[in-house]
Amino acid sequence: MPTRPKLGVSACLLGQKVRHNGEHAEARNLTESWSRHLDLVGVCPEVGIGMTTPRATTRLVKRDGRIHLLDSNNNTDLSQDMIDYAELQSDALTKAGICGFVFKSGSASCGLERIKVTEEGQIEASNDGTGLFALVFTTLNPHIPVIEEVSLSDPLQAEHFLARVEFFSLWLEEARGGWTANKIAQFHDSNKLFFISRSPNAKRNLGRLIAQAFDRGDHPENVAFEYMAAAQKSLNVLTKPGPIAHAMERVLGRISPSLSGDERQELLGVINEYRRGLQPRSAPLTLLRTHVRNCGMDNETHARFITPTPLRLDLLANV
Ligand code: SF4
Structure with missing residues (x-):
């Protein structure tokens, strides 16, 4: 970040x-x-x-x-x-x-x-x-x-806007060295959990946009711009607890083999409580972060989803 x-x-x-x-x-x-x-x-x-x-x-x-x-x-x-x-x-x-x-x-x-x-x-x-x-x-x-x-x-809108700003900031960082087809594909891939949690259809639609643009022979800089414009348009709609909880379960699925039965049940329980509005989003995220780190699986894909900035972390306690 x-x-x-x-x-x-x-x-x-x-x-x-x-x-x-x-x-x-x-x-x-x-x-x-x-x-x-x-x-x-x-x-x-x-x-x-x-x-x-x-x-x-x-x-x-x-x-x-x-x-x-x-x-x-x-x-x-x-x-x-x-x-x-x-x-x-x-x-x-x-x-x-x-x-x-x-x-x-x-x-x-x-x-x-x-x-x-x-x-x-x-x-x-x-x-x-x-x-x-x-x-x-x-x-x-x-x-x-x-x-x-x-x-x-509205903390929900503030947090979602900040997440979009962070996403854009990462894209800008990548843009510094110039875009290539590989870089765009990798960027999209490293943000897949982000899309699953914020705009589930966008993941598939943006993948298609990238493929079609390169089939047409578009320049990577133009593809990257078109990609971000389409991504931000999809992200203009506020996300709901369901997709966010689903993305958490995807992470849980990856680390599940390294967890004990009790740890898995505890995590599933907290994610469900968040989905039902009984816990703030920060509760399952904090647990997930700890387990992901303990399992040594804090790769970039997971990190993008479960490690919010300090500012967003404050807001997550209210959403
Ligand atoms: S033009 Fe915009 S920035 Fe200037 S005073 Fe009006 S609202 Fe504020």
């Missing part, structure tokens, strides 16, 4: 006073907890396009079928400036190696979903927009996991 993955974050969430009213919107779980394990890179797109603090609010307006970002005070159209900035900043962030982005909810620039859009000349609005900066970033980077800060207050 590489140390301290980088995470892009809407700057106001990091306590920077960049909001339209001159205030911040600090998310303490990010500044006080996540910052101990991740490098948080703050970005304020509105300040980035030259807006002052304080300033007027911004809003999304639909005009001629296209979404525009307007200054609410004087209706100045900020769209092109924001698109240009978002393209440049996306490029800089990916070059810097960010492994995910936490966006501020409810913002016409940063919000990922449910942003108010008004049809020009009308009063009524729909709530189905995406902030313009977030829209450009996610369109250019479908392979990078993203989330809004409001979702992080």
Whole structure:
């Protein structure tokens, strides 16, 4: 596991006073907890396009079928400036190696979903927009996991997002030496338990994607990008205890010959209790980790699944 993955974050969430009213919107779980394990890179797109603090609010307006970002005070159209900035900043962030982005909810620039859009000349609005900066970033980077800060207050969503960030971080690490067909196949193989636990169909579908891409003669760099974009799309759906318990049982099956009958029964019992919601996920994982180590079977495949980062370990106690 590489140390301290980088995470892009809407700057106001990091306590920077960049909001339209001159205030911040600090998310303490990010500044006080996540910052101990991740490098948080703050970005304020509105300040980035030259807006002052304080300033007027911004809003999304639909005009001629296209979404525009307007200054609410004087209706100045900020769209092109924001698109240009978002393209440049996306490029800089990916070059810097960010492994995910936490966006501020409810913002016409940063919000990922449910942003108010008004049809020009009308009063009524729909709530189905995406902030313009977030829209450009996610369109250019479908392979990078993203989330809004409001979702992080749910430990299940926070833990799942972090797992996606770790997965992306490993992929970036591998990408450093350049991709080959073998490396992509090995990467997929070493993450099979991760997929079984988080998105069971993805394991088979991604294997097929790799095979078909190489049959077509695609360049390994393109295959690796397509692979990660498809993987993150599958991982966008929150996992359930069932698939996670199933992956634990797969590990148990591998180490079973080295365990006594009592140890096996104890492990099976704790996994079942987790499946039924009677134990947190950390309980069977801690037991599994101990047994896997004692059996000398802590290979990379198992390690990826049963050794969460300290930050994720904290969250696992609540899921
Ligand atoms: S929501 Fe985005 S644009 Fe608004 S203050 Fe925060 S970082 Fe800046």
